[in-house]
Amino acid sequence: MTDFGHWTNVTETPExxxxxxxxxxxxxxxxxxxxxxxxxxxxxxxxxxxxxNKRHKEVETDWRTYSGSSNDLNADIExxxxxxxxxxxLMFCNSKWELAYYESKIQFQLDVLVSENFYNxxxxxxxxxxxxxxxxx
Numbered sequence: 001m002t003d004f005g006h007w008t009n010v011t012e013t014p015e016x017x018x019x020x021x022x023x024x025x026x027x028x029x030x031x032x033x034x035x036x037x038x039x040x041x042x043x044x045x046x047x048x049x050x051x052x053n054k055r056h057k058e059v060e061t062d063w064r065t066y067s068g069s070s071n072d073l074n075a076d077i078e079x080x081x082x083x084x085x086x087x088x089x090l091m092f093c094n095s096k097w098e099l100a101y102y103e104s105k106i107q108f109q110l111d112v113l114v115s116e117n118f119y120n121x122x123x124x125x126x127x128x129x130x131x132x133x134x135x136x137x
Contacts, residue, residue: 005064006087013039017092019099021106024068024119025086026076033073033119034112036103038096039063073119097134100127 004010007022019038026032038061045055067077067087077085090106093099104125107113112120 003064004089005066006082007064007089008086009088009090014092014094016094018095019063020092021090021099021103023086023088023090024073025088026073026080027084027086028080029076031076031117031119033068033070034090034103034107034110035068035070035120036093036099037061037063037066038099068119070119070121072121076119095131095134097127097131100125101130
């Protein structure tokens with residue numbers, strides 16, 4: 001079995017996963033945070049001797065221990081302890097575009113910016129037209 005760190009709702013990671021959309025819930029305050037996390041990133045390496053093109057290598061991120069980018073959320077994790085928070089994976093995504101699109105879509109659907117029940121303070125959204133592989137016919 002794969003180690004999923006503190007993340008729940010996961011039985012296995014889909015093979016082509018680029019990242020996931022998550023929900024972190026403070027079980028004492030009943031306050032949530034919706035975000036996204038890449039599972040892999042691309043590291044650029046210098047070219048081999050005599051070559052000009054850079055090499056690229058996929059490396060795993062810190063997703064197993066990640067606790068969100070909200071300062072308020074992380075302050076509460078520090079204050080109350082990690083054990084009163086629920087870390088849930090909502091969905092896996094196969095590309096950077098999918099990750100950005102579905103994070104924003106879920107945040108808007110849940111009205112995270114107009115509810116006191118969310119830690120989210122911003123919806124950082126800059127998404128272009130869907131790649132051909134994601135267009136619905």
